[in-house]
Amino acid sequence: xxxxxxxxxxxxxxxxxxxxxxVIASALLDAGMExxxxxxxxxxxxxxxxxxxxxxxxxxxxxxxxAHMTIFPKVLKLxxxxxxxxxxxxxxxxxxxxxxxxxxxxxxxxxxxxxxxxKEVIDYLKDWFEKSRKQ
Amino acid sequence: xxxxxxxxxxxxxxxxxxxxxxxxxxxxTKEGVEFLKKFYKERKDSFRIGITGPPGVGKSTLLxxxxxRFAKKYxxxxxxxxxxxxxxxxxxxxxxxxxxxxxxxxxxxxxxxVASRGSLGGLSSSTENILQVLxxxxxxxxxxxxxxxxxxxxxxxxxxxxxxxxxxxxxxDSIQAMKAGIMEIGDIFxxxxxxxxxxxxxxxxxxSILQMKYQDKELxxxxxxxSAKNDTNIDELVxxxxxxxxxxxxxxxxxxxxxxxxxxxxxxxxxxxxxKSIDRELKIIENKNNKDVSPYEISEKILKKIDFxxxxxxxxxx
Ligand code: B12
Ligand SMILES: Nc1nc2c(ncn2[C@@H]2O[C@H](COP(=O)(O)OP(=O)(O)O)[C@@H](O)[C@H]2O)c(=O)[nH]1
Ligand SMILES: [Mg+2]
Numbered sequence: 001x002x003x004x005x006x007x008x009x010x011x012x013x014x015x016x017x018x019x020x021x022x023v024i025a026s027a028l029l030d031a032g033m034e035x036x037x038x039x040x041x042x043x044x045x046x047x048x049x050x051x052x053x054x055x056x057x058x059x060x061x062x063x064x065x066x067a068h069m070t071i072f073p074k075v076l077k078l079x080x081x082x083x084x085x086x087x088x089x090x091x092x093x094x095x096x097x098x099x100x101x102x103x104x105x106x107x108x109x110x111x112x113x114x115x116x117x118x119k120e121v122i123d124y125l126k127d128w129f130e131k132s133r134k135q
Numbered sequence: 136x137x138x139x140x141x142x143x144x145x146x147x148x149x150x151x152x153x154x155x156x157x158x159x160x161x162x163x164t165k166e167g168v169e170f171l172k173k174f175y176k177e178r179k180d181s182f183r184i185g186i187t188g189p190p191g192v193g194k195s196t197l198l199x200x201x202x203x204r205f206a207k208k209y210x211x212x213x214x215x216x217x218x219x220x221x222x223x224x225x226x227x228x229x230x231x232x233x234x235x236x237x238x239x240x241x242x243x244x245x246x247x248x249v250a251s252r253g254s255l256g257g258l259s260s261s262t263e264n265i266l267q268v269l270x271x272x273x274x275x276x277x278x279x280x281x282x283x284x285x286x287x288x289x290x291x292x293x294x295x296x297x298x299x300x301x302x303x304x305x306x307x308d309s310i311q312a313m314k315a316g317i318m319e320i321g322d323i324f325x326x327x328x329x330x331x332x333x334x335x336x337x338x339x340x341x342x343s344i345l346q347m348k349y350q351d352k353e354l355x356x357x358x359x360x361x362s363a364k365n366d367t368n369i370d371e372l373v374x375x376x377x378x379x380x381x382x383x384x385x386x387x388x389x390x391x392x393x394x395x396x397x398x399x400x401x402x403x404x405x406x407x408x409x410x411k412s413i414d415r416e417l418k419i420i421e422n423k424n425n426k427d428v429s430p431y432e433i434s435e436k437i438l439k440k441i442d443f444x445x446x447x448x449x450x451x452x453x
Contacts, residue, residue, distance in 0.1 A: 003162055004225070004250070029226040034250050039233045046239050050232065054248060055154035082151060 005033045005129050008056045010047045011040045012075075015065035020093060020114075024060060027118035033125070044071060048078040051087055057133055058109075058125060061091035068095050072108050088128055092116060136166050142174055145272050148211075150245065153272050157247060160264040171267055178270035180393075181213075182380060185291040187283040187320070188301030193327040194280050195234035197301060197363040201278065204373045206241035209275040214238070214246040215265055216280040227251075231280060245274065263294050263400060283317055292320040293396060296389050297379060299323045299372075302341070304334045318344060321356050323375055329360035329367065412441050 009025045011018055018040060028035045036054055038046070051059050063071060072089065079085050090109035100111045110124050144152040159167035186194050198214060205212050216231035229248035232238070238246045249262065262279070269277055281291045283300070292298050300321035324345070326338045338358045349355040357375055361368040383389045416437045419425060425433060 004252075025228060029221060029228050030224050032225040034220075034227045034229060036229045036232065036248055049239065052151055053154055053246060054229075055158045084151065 003133075005058070005125060005133075006036070006054065006056045007033055007125070008036045008038070008047070008051050008054065008059045009062065010038055010042045010050070010059065011062050012042050012044060012047060012071045013063070013065055013067050014041065015063060015067065015093075016040060017064040017093070018062070020064065021060075021062035024062065024092070024118065024121060027122060028125070031122045031126075044074040044078055047075055048082065048084075051079070052082055052084055056087060057129060058088035058090060061089070061093075063091065063093040063095065066094070068093065068103065069099055072103050073106060076107055086132075088125075088132075090124075092121075136169075138170060138173055141170070142177065142271070148272070153245065153268070154247075156268050157265050160268055161249060161261050163261055163264075167264065171264060174271050175267070178267060179273050179275075181266075181270045181274050181277050182389075183266060183277045183279060183295040183297070184376065185295035185298040186278060186280045186301060187291045187298060188317075189306070190282050192301045192303045192306070193363045194301050195231040197325070197327055197361070197369075198231075198278055198280055199235045199237045200363050200366060200369045201373065202235070202237045202241070202244055204369070205276055206237070206244050210243060211272075211274040212241075212244045212276050212278070213269045213272075213274040214244070214278045214280065215262065215269070216246070216248050217251055217262060217282070218248065219282060220250045220252050225252075245269070245272075262290075263396075266294060289320065293399060296383065296392055297322045297376065299325055299376070301325045301327050302337070303328045304331050304337050307333075307337050307340060318348065322379060323356055323372070324358040325372060326358065326360045327363050330362040330365050334360050413437060416440055 007028055009021050009028070011021050021037070025035045025037050036050065036056065038050060042050075047059060047061070050056075059075065061068075061071065061075065068091075072091070075089055076085075079087055079089065085107075088109050089107075090111065092112035095103075095111055095113060100113075103111060109128065112121055141152055141156060145156065156167070156170060159170060161167075186198055188194055195216065198216075202212060202214065214235070216229070218227055218229050218231065220227040227250035229250065231248055232246065235246065238244050247265065249265065252261075266277055266279070277295075279291060279295055283291075298320050300317055300323070302324065304326065306326075324338075324341055326334055326341070328334070329338075338360050342355075342358050345355045345358065346352055359368065359372050359375060361372055363369070419433060419437060
């Protein structure tokens, strides 16, 4: 049986901009992936707990509030504490280029800004999955 | 794979391990099957409660309220929420967590979302296996949320010990249209969203249908009005579930349900293996010399050729 890619799409913090997250979630659905959508106002702790219990392959965070430099590192840290750094952490939203570069250096995957094509996201995920997940 | 170590970690209630083992069986891997074979005897007799009903009636919201009560009463609670896979893309949106913030408040609650995958509208063929892993983990109560359309209604009855059918005040018209089934499978009927108009009209209507079906009125399933949103009458539902559970245990109903379930499962696994071994032999049809041989005759030939000893290998090939 073909193995499905399982992705958690989450909106952390007080950020109420959920259009982007919904667009991405439904694009991933159309690409044949299994998407867990948990809605607004998730804490990093909840996000990581969900990722572990659902055993997802990847976590996609959508942040348009400017809180990306605190939230991404926090989620990375919690994943590490739980020995699940194998889970891909990636995302998108309003994130300045310098911040994207810094986050990617810390071990965050690709980040997608406004106007990104959903196909780019899908290709990126499939490619990552092919390289690092398929035994 | 170090199965003994995995079992040890499961018994220590390690959730990372639990999640990974569930993935193994959800993906129907060889390791998953081996794990279940090896540790089947380790499982606890968890009480399995099915929550079914049409989309949007508030099953997840209601479950969120039930979790709160059950998590305080039992050592370990699990939830498996099954959502339909898209028949077009094969993907799925698993959104039941959206309404279940209580799963984050209690450390003894484990929740897993699964897509129905191959079985359209029905339960995933691996759902039973996931429940078995949770039983090996040692959970006391397992809730299974499924969308009640078509086949899944029957599926949920087969894999659980008690079924709560959830409807809403607006369900009246659709009850008649609903395929036979939903009225037969419920052990308890819940009218959720009873904060709305006509909630008692519909519960009286359902009661009257049930009273006709059951000669002995004492045996007719209870119909309970609740509001998950306002937390009204949830305790009454919990009490009904608990007292039915006791009755089911006393009367040996659960015992016989489990036996039927095992029998069905064996049958299903055999059928699955059998079809796979037949598929291997279908090449015979491609042989030009067989062009004018009747399908009956070909079938007989294939039946003679099948090597039943190799079924194990077929299973391992997955
Ligand atoms: C629509 C909008 C709103 C709507 C939101 C409606 C909703 N339910 O989403 C409303 C009016 C409610 C709103 C409110 C506010 N907004 Co506003 N809003 C916007 C606006 C105009 C468009 C956002 C949008 O929906 N885009 C369409 C979607 C599809 O694009 P997207 O989210 O960027 O997603 C794409 C990519 O970023 C990426 N992506 C996004 N998420 C993810 C996740 C993953 C996993 C991946 C792979 C990719 C990905 O892929 C998507 C597709 O390309 C932006 C400006 C802009 N042009 O971006 C401001 C903007 C985001 N808002 C802003 C602000 C300040 C606010 C308010 C604080 C305003 C106020 N003072 O009240 C409030 C805050 C509300 C809250 N609780 O958070 C600022 C944020 C500034 C910052 N971060 O420093 C912006 C940038 C405007 C600006 N230039 O100042 N807003
Ligand atoms: N008015 C009212 N709305 C409710 C009640 N329970 C759930 N809902 C709403 O019904 C919608 C669907 O709920 P959900 O639990 O996701 O339904 P499910 O698809 O059956 O799991 C949500 O918007 C809930 O807020 C209730 O008791 N009363
Ligand atoms: Mg639901």
